[in-house]
Amino acid sequence: MRVGTTLLFKDGYCYQSYGWNVLRPLGALQNALDHLDKYELDEICIIRPVRDKDYYYNKDIQLLKNAKSSTPLAFGGGIRNLNDIDLLEGMPVERFVVSSALFNMNTALIERLNAKYGEQSIVGFIPFSLTKQLKVFNPLENCFQSPKSLNKSALRLCDEVVLHDCDSEGEYTGFDIEVVSTLGIDKNKLIFSGGVSQIVSNDESISFKPKSILIDNKILHRENSKKAYYGAM
Amino acid sequence: MVGIIDIGLGNIKSITNWLDRCVVPWKLICSPKDPQEYEMIILPGVGSVLEFMTKLEQLRFVDYLQTKSQLGQRILGICLGAHVLFDYSEEDGGVHGLGLIHGTVRQIPLKSSNTGWLPCTFDKRPMNELWKSQKQNISRKQRVHGRVFFNHNYGIQLKESVDIDLKIQLEELSEFSALVHKNNLIACQFHPEKSQLMGELLLKMIL
Numbered sequence: 001m002r003v004g005t006t007l008l009f010k011d012g013y014c015y016q017s018y019g020w021n022v023l024r025p026l027g028a029l030q031n032a033l034d035h036l037d038k039y040e041l042d043e044i045c046i047i048r049p050v051r052d053k054d055y056y057y058n059k060d061i062q063l064l065k066n067a068k069s070s071t072p073l074a075f076g077g078g079i080r081n082l083n084d085i086d087l088l089e090g091m092p093v094e095r096f097v098v099s100s101a102l103f104n105m106n107t108a109l110i111e112r113l114n115a116k117y118g119e120q121s122i123v124g125f126i127p128f129s130l131t132k133q134l135k136v137f138n139p140l141e142n143c144f145q146s147p148k149s150l151n152k153s154a155l156r157l158c159d160e161v162v163l164h165d166c167d168s169e170g171e172y173t174g175f176d177i178e179v180v181s182t183l184g185i186d187k188n189k190l191i192f193s194g195g196v197s198q199i200v201s202n203d204e205s206i207s208f209k210p211k212s213i214l215i216d217n218k219i220l221h222r223e224n225s226k227k228a229y230y231g232a233m
Numbered sequence: 234m235v236g237i238i239d240i241g242l243g244n245i246k247s248i249t250n251w252l253d254r255c256v257v258p259w260k261l262i263c264s265p266k267d268p269q270e271y272e273m274i275i276l277p278g279v280g281s282v283l284e285f286m287t288k289l290e291q292l293r294f295v296d297y298l299q300t301k302s303q304l305g306q307r308i309l310g311i312c313l314g315a316h317v318l319f320d321y322s323e324e325d326g327g328v329h330g331l332g333l334i335h336g337t338v339r340q341i342p343l344k345s346s347n348t349g350w351l352p353c354t355f356d357k358r359p360m361n362e363l364w365k366s367q368k369q370n371i372s373r374k375q376r377v378h379g380r381v382f383f384n385h386n387y388g389i390q391l392k393e394s395v396d397i398d399l400k401i402q403l404e405e406l407s408e409f410s411a412l413v414h415k416n417n418l419i420a421c422q423f424h425p426e427k428s429q430l431m432g433e434l435l436l437k438m439i440l
Binding site: 090119120159 | 241242244245246247250251253254279280281283284313324325344345346348349350382384385386424426427428429430432433
């Protein structure tokens, strides 16, 4: 199992998000990447938290193209049409994260990513909330919806899928494992994100290990996070 | 000087960052008419083989690479760049490669990609003089052990004997190669440019 981190990147700056609601500034992208490189994490998932309209895609992409990191990078947030894919050329990124494409009945965007960057490069991202019943966040509509709105064909085209617990985002624990059985996605391709330490430390609560966990970007604030997570495994 | 084949595909920026970290001068090769001599040419990875080979053919890099290889030019292929050094890849319905090393690229027997870190030990001693007697001599290390980053759905299966054939250190993929070295060529299934310290040591050892 890999141990990585998510890094929220928006309008040229990085943030830490709490509960899908509060953003705490972390500074410039390169600064954050330099610090994260020191931890020798297994991967860094750079996510642009785009909800509804996206005015800064081009600007953020240009900044990301100049980013330097020796850690494997995944990038997503704002890849919504075929023109957006063309702008990704030359990025120092191995994998691409799609979210709104999972709600689109047309799989052309994922198929294009597949043809251009290979099957191994596509990661789905599903933000979810499981307070009373399971709801998934649709970035196109900027609201939580029933999981039935997900396009199963699009999900099948993803090499891995991030399940991001919005309620526990930025927290040490709280990832709701029930989402796995409720969504019914192939267990061999799951990545957990958002309050994941409980999942890792309490091995017996799940019968399998996800392919990866993303420990939010609090690693920048709690310097012992990575060691703690490895210790828990 | 290291040359990087630039056909508008692949993670070139990651490669240039890697070379910068190791303080190695580099230049992009945007045309097969590039007259400069390079100590090593890198064929970068990330992509799908059909689009990659089509671009190499359109931009006339196929003849360039085959001729350079025959003349003893040192070439390092990374991930997809490594796949195209072989005869044939099963990806995208089947695509013929450059045929510089005899072998086939086949789909790996896993339910999803092999994405993650695996151990790797690289020993320079079986390499020929072409690699051992370089002027730059960045590192005098002979052997290095560490972890390297993989991200692939297809893997290399050799059909000839080579100087070095490191297998992937995973039970299900033990028939697939992680690194192949034959004469002036190195095919690297993993991403040394994203393998942190191990990747930097590897580059310094082979340059």
